[in-house]
Amino acid sequence: MTTSQKSPATGERADLLQILQEQRATLLITVRDIDDAQARQRSTVSDLTLGGLIKHVSHTEKHWVETILEPDENAEFDMEWAMEKYYMREDETLEGLLAEYAEVARATEAAVAGLDDLDVLVPLPTAPWAPERQWWTIRRTLLHIIRETGHHSGHADIIRESLDGGNTTMQMGADAGMEF
DSSP states (O other), X not given: OOTTOOOSOOHHHHHHHHHHHHHHHHHHHTTTTOOHHHHHOOOSSSSOOHHHHHHHHHHHHHHHHHXXXXXXXXXXXXXXXXXXXXXXXXXXOHHHHHHHHHHHHHHHHHHHHTOSOTTOEEEOOBBTXXXXXXXXXXXXXXXXXXXXXXXXXXXXXXXXXXXXOOOHHHHHHHHTTOOO
């Protein structure tokens, strides 16, 4: 998943996918050159880990795309399922989680490229914080995926800095050929 990949989408869809790809790329910098133990390691008082964040963002994106493609006016948010997706289990590897995330990204790109109308309203699952059913446009749902990815990318950057001093901004500069 690089920002240089070409999308079959055009116009607004291509713009949304490009921004999402950029957010994913920034998140993925935080897990460069770490092993499974580091991916599971807590480096702050939070339970969040780099592996857990990759797993969560991947499953969250997949869930939202499924919500778009398979609208369900009776859906309810499953808090237990969602909370489990924040943790990298002992039988999971970072390599496996990254492969799954790449597959989710490909599926999202294909789904978005195939959408006819971003103004279509989609029913959201009800949740404890939203007991009344809400309806969002597909566009708003895609923007939510982008926001969610960026939000957790910031968490991941702090975790990585706490682990070993790795810094996304410095890495992006190094990738661009800047010397520090």
